[in-house]
Amino acid sequence: MGGDTTIVVGTDGSQTSFAAVDRAARLAADAGATLVIACAYEPQRGHDVERAQDILGPDAAYQVVGSAPADESLRTASERAHAAAADVKVETTAISGKPDAVLQQVVRERNADLLVVGNRGLNTLAGRLIGSVPLDVLRHTPVDVLVVHTT
Incomplete structure (x- = not known):
């Protein structure tokens, strides 16, 4: 790898996803690649926002519901990436949708x-029955996939 190489890593804000970010950052730095950290999210429904405003008041509700949790996950993941490899070039993106579809979209677009x-979720019964992000991307992503042991 080198030159215009791009590595994509997904995060959901969990400690296990941050372990994958750490590994991806080191790989990107070693390869001189750009690291794109992607986070999928589901937008808040209007009813949920209204309910939070009723309970918390409009200003507090905006702070809790109006700011996307994905943004916080990406900020933390970016900090982790720079801590793992100080010279890594990091870009972030938050996209509405299911995690596996979002990761595949980012891989294609970038x-x-x-x-x-x-x-x-890869080696769990629930993952086998209802699917897991690593299993779904392994089946459908057109590029190499590195599955990091994070659990």
Whole structure:
């Protein structure tokens, strides 16, 4: 890898996803690649925002519901990436949708060379029955996928 290489890593704000970010940051730094940290989210429904405003008041509700949790996850993940590899070039993106579909979208849009995900849910009964992000991206992503042992 080198030159215009791009590595994508997904985060959901969990400690296990941050372990994948750490590994991806070190890989990107070693390869001179750009690291794109992606976070999928589901937008708040209007009813949920109204309910929070009724309970907390409009100013407090905006702070809790109006700011996307994905933004905080990305901020923390970016800090972690720079702590793992100080010279890594990091870009972040938050996209509404299911995690596996969002990661595949980012891989395509950024013409990525590698996707890095954590293994959470990969070896569980629930993951086998209803699916897991690592399993879904392994099946459908057109680039190499590195599954980091994070659990």
